[in-house]
Amino acid sequence: MANEYPPVHYHEYLGLDRILNAQSPKSHEYGNPAHDEMLFIIVHQVYELWFKQLLHEANSVLRIFAAERVQEKEMGLVVHRLDRMSEILKLLIDQIRILETMTPLDFLEFRDMLFPASGFQSFQFRQFEVRLGLKRDNRLQFNSKPYTSALTPDQARAIDLLEKQPNLFDCLDRWLERTPFLNVAGFDFWQSYKKSVMAMFVRDKNYVTQHPSLGEEDKRRNLEIMTKSEEAFQSLFDEQTFEKARTQGQWRLSFKSVHAALFIQIYRDQPVLQLPFRLLTALIDLDELMTNWRYRHALMAKRMLGTKIGTGGSSGYDYLKASTELHRLFSDLNQLTTFFISRSKLPELPEDVERELGFYYSTKGS
Numbered sequence: 001m002a003n004e005y006p007p008v009h010y011h012e013y014l015g016l017d018r019i020l021n022a023q024s025p026k027s028h029e030y031g032n033p034a035h036d037e038m039l040f041i042i043v044h045q046v047y048e049l050w051f052k053q054l055l056h057e058a059n060s061v062l063r064i065f066a067a068e069r070v071q072e073k074e075m076g077l078v079v080h081r082l083d084r085m086s087e088i089l090k091l092l093i094d095q096i097r098i099l100e101t102m103t104p105l106d107f108l109e110f111r112d113m114l115f116p117a118s119g120f121q122s123f124q125f126r127q128f129e130v131r132l133g134l135k136r137d138n139r140l141q142f143n144s145k146p147y148t149s150a151l152t153p154d155q156a157r158a159i160d161l162l163e164k165q166p167n168l169f170d171c172l173d174r175w176l177e178r179t180p181f182l183n184v185a186g187f188d189f190w191q192s193y194k195k196s197v198m199a200m201f202v203r204d205k206n207y208v209t210q211h212p213s214l215g216e217e218d219k220r221r222n223l224e225i226m227t228k229s230e231e232a233f234q235s236l237f238d239e240q241t242f243e244k245a246r247t248q249g250q251w252r253l254s255f256k257s258v259h260a261a262l263f264i265q266i267y268r269d270q271p272v273l274q275l276p277f278r279l280l281t282a283l284i285d286l287d288e289l290m291t292n293w294r295y296r297h298a299l300m301a302k303r304m305l306g307t308k309i310g311t312g313g314s315s316g317y318d319y320l321k322a323s324t325e326l327h328r329l330f331s332d333l334n335q336l337t338t339f340f341i342s343r344s345k346l347p348e349l350p351e352d353v354e355r356e357l358g359f360y361y362s363t364k365g366s
């Protein structure tokens, strides 16, 4: 059977003429070729290609996730694509090792030729961060200029516009707020859950105070941490206290969303909650991998530069390391595990709630 499409050539289809001719080492241009500059360029280019794919996935996820109602089968696709993004990030973390085969002295052969080019100018990386939900106000400041000042004016304008578009964090927040099952008439879930968690805190405190190998100072420190966790937990029962904690940066998700996320996580064995649980897990994975990438990249910068400043003008390692924690987006989801209790101690769900959370097949009329 004749093919209905015209023939395609591998080389043309992949645009290899353009890609394979897009490496122009500066050290060659200045007549002092540095062998490792080719590796430096190719590694960066490969990163940018993967950033392109990450953006492609993130945009598609947002197209689905930003809708008022997200269908179950589409949610499967969202989780699948988020998982793909995580796999790409794993590769990006691994790839740093290849660049580290370039020694700091080899890097110095051409580094001075690159000023002021820097990762600060990666438009795609900034787009990706914005798509994930990193907000301007939550960014680490390194000079008094906006973070977009390293970009071209057109790119900076595009980022301004993108910041007004849906992002993963806000979509998650809204989706969690819409989660049903939390306010079923007569079902006092939160009060019985509170009782069980408070009992867990009492048990844990006793464990610390009676621990034979902990010194007084260690006990004091552990009890202090536990009191903070207890306070954070208490804030889940009073919206005003929660909002106060939120303005201090202890929470990012809304009051309602945090409740929904906790409910989904602890009752994830219920059939209807399995996909939502997978979604939360995918976001935790993604957030951790982004954090890993940031930290791994910071270590590479330290190894290459010591305490030298970056080509983009930041303090280098110190700036990059500080951003690893500050630029995390979904740490609320991790924080919630502090309040988990074992399955056997979970409040029993009333029958009608349990029925709503299961998949039921009617045999009526069959």
Ligand code: HEM
Pocket (backbone or CB within 6 Å): 043, 044, 047, 048, 099, 107, 117, 118, 119, 120, 122, 125, 297, 300, 301, 304, 305, 309, 310, 311, 312, 313, 314, 315, 316, 317, 319, 320, 323
């Ligand atoms: C020799 C290897 C590298 C060194 C020494 C290095 C160093 C740095 C430094 C010091 C910064 C802070 C900004 C500045 O002052 O310039 C930075 C930012 C950045 N670099 Fe690298 N980098 C290296 C490789 C890479 C690679 C392979 C990528 C992949 C695209 C990359 C992507 C970025 C990005 C996206 C930022 C912005 C990070 C942020 O603001 O959170 N870097 N880099």
